[in-house]
Amino acid sequence: MIAPAESGAAPEIAPAAPPAVSPLAVSLGDPAGIGPEVIAKAWAVRSAHRLPPFFGIGDRRSLEAVWDGPIIPIAHPADAMAEFERGLPLLQVDDPGEIEPGNPNLAGARCALDSLEMAVGLARSGAVSGLVTGPVAKAQLYAIGFAHPGQTEFVAERCGVAAENVAMMMVGPDLRTIPVTIHRPLASVPDVLTAELIISRARTVARGLIRDFGIAKPRLAVAGLNPHAGEGGTMGREEIDIILPAIAQLREEGLEVSGPWSPDTMFHAAARADYDAAICMYHDQALIPLKTLYFDSGVNMTLGLPLLRTSPDHGTAFGIAGKGAANPRAMIAAIALAGQCARARQLEGAA
Ligand SMILES: NC(=O)C1=CN([C@@H]2O[C@H](COP(=O)(O)OP(=O)(O)OC[C@H]3O[C@@H](n4cnc5c(N)ncnc54)[C@H](O)[C@@H]3O)[C@@H](O)[C@H]2O)C=CC1
Numbered sequence: 336m337i338a339p340a341e342s343g344a345a346p347e348i349a350p351a352a353p354p355a356v357s358p359l360a361v362s363l364g365d366p367a368g369i370g371p372e373v374i375a376k377a378w379a380v381r382s383a384h385r386l387p388p389f390f391g392i393g394d395r396r397s398l399e400a401v402w403d404g405p406i407i408p409i410a411h412p413a414d415a416m417a418e419f420e421r422g423l424p425l426l427q428v429d430d431p432g433e434i435e436p437g438n439p440n441l442a443g444a445r446c447a448l449d450s451l452e453m454a455v456g457l458a459r460s461g462a463v464s465g466l467v468t469g470p471v472a473k474a475q476l477y478a479i480g481f482a483h484p485g486q487t488e489f490v491a492e493r494c495g496v497a498a499e500n501v502a503m504m505m506v507g508p509d510l511r512t513i514p515v516t517i518h519r520p521l522a523s524v525p526d527v528l529t530a531e532l533i534i535s536r537a538r539t540v541a542r543g544l545i546r547d548f549g550i551a552k553p554r555l556a557v558a559g560l561n562p563h564a565g566e567g568g569t570m571g572r573e574e575i576d577i578i579l580p581a582i583a584q585l586r587e588e589g590l591e592v593s594g595p596w597s598p599d600t601m602f603h604a605a606a607r608a609d610y611d612a613a614i615c616m617y618h619d620q621a622l623i624p625l626k627t628l629y630f631d632s633g634v635n636m637t638l639g640l641p642l643l644r645t646s647p648d649h650g651t652a653f654g655i656a657g658k659g660a661a662n663p664r665a666m667i668a669a670i671a672l673a674g675q676c677a678r679a680r681q682l683e684g685a686a
């Protein structure tokens with residue numbers, strides 16, 4: 336863009352925002368869930384939300400079952416750039432057979448996995464600027480032999496990153512939470528919670544906040560595991576034996592880390608203002624506050640990968656699939672966040 340010049344002065348060249356060079360890949364998730372619907376609805380409001388170009392990966396019929404908007408079959412991600420304004424570009428995966436919204440089956444689970452696999456492959460190859468994953472049903476995936484707890488660990492493995500070196504960060508407008516232990520039975524949490532795991536997640540989070548959120552010195556608040564953060568060892572010893580040593584090590588590395596905080600008092604508004612991310616000890620400790628405050632717009636972002644991956648915070652919602660009732664805001668937020676981070680990384684790479 337050429338800025339208006341003072342008379343006689345040489346025109347000033349303002350730095351132009353680089354055009355998006357590649358689209359985002361969005362896997363549709365379980366074809367019987369609300370993934371196809373929220374992705375189609377996100378495309379429909381692409382201009383109002385200034386969403387970056389994206390395309391779906393999955394089965395066309397899962398979209399047609401819930402949406403009568405334009406779908407443009409594409410053969411390559413690059414085609415999405417030209418077609419995005421005309422319709423929702425779609426890379427088709429193998430035909431999963433009959434799709435009935437709200438009635439999942441194993442063929443649908445295979446379709447969801449194929450879509451995810453293709454999306455990760457494209458992201459790894461650099462053909463897309465990032466990956467947004469639609470919701471999958473974990474039990475359905477396990478039933479077809481999926482050996483990972485969730486998509487987070489699957490993507491990590493495909494990228495050659497150990498599962499403990501990534502972090503699932505839930506992102507809301509003024510809250511970010513990270514579960515140290517993720518998809519495992521609550522009863523097993525004390526057995527697998529180690530200082531090393533807390534340290535590894537916290538390091539990943541700090542790096543991610545610096546890189547993708549522009550926070551120069553991230554403030555991490557670490558939750559306790561027990562009521563009142565153990566009340567000095569009288570209500571559990573994990574804080575003393577595991578969490579405090581982890582905090583001490585992280586501080587030694589120069590990170591700004593506080594805690595262990597009583598889990599019940601660290602999420603109110605004033606407490607949230609004191610940190611950039613809350614490192615939580617188990618799944619629900621991290622996800623309940625985030626989903627209670629921001630269910631409609633929460634994003635799940637995987638940190639520590641060589642590629643960008645986001646996802647809406649919600650699941651397949653089979654109970655409302657096919658009824659037109661699915662709120663697309665979390666999917667919109669997931670696409671928008673991936674787009675912002677992709678743009679920032681692109682600028683960083685160009686600098
Ligand atoms: N990122 C992912 O792939 C995730 C997958 N799941 C999977 O989803 C399945 C169902 O899990 P649930 O715990 O029932 O969570 P869910 O998020 O699918 O549904 C919980 C409740 O919220 C409603 N809901 C969810 N998203 C909505 C939306 N966009 N608009 C309006 N209402 C919405 C549902 O109708 C339901 O009442 C499970 O099999 C689980 O494994 C759950 C969370 C994340």
Ligand SMILES: NCC(=O)COP(=O)(O)O
Nearest residue numbers: 484485486487488635646
């Ligand atoms: N509860 C969060 C969730 O299920 C998302 O997991 P993932 O499939 O993104 O690993």
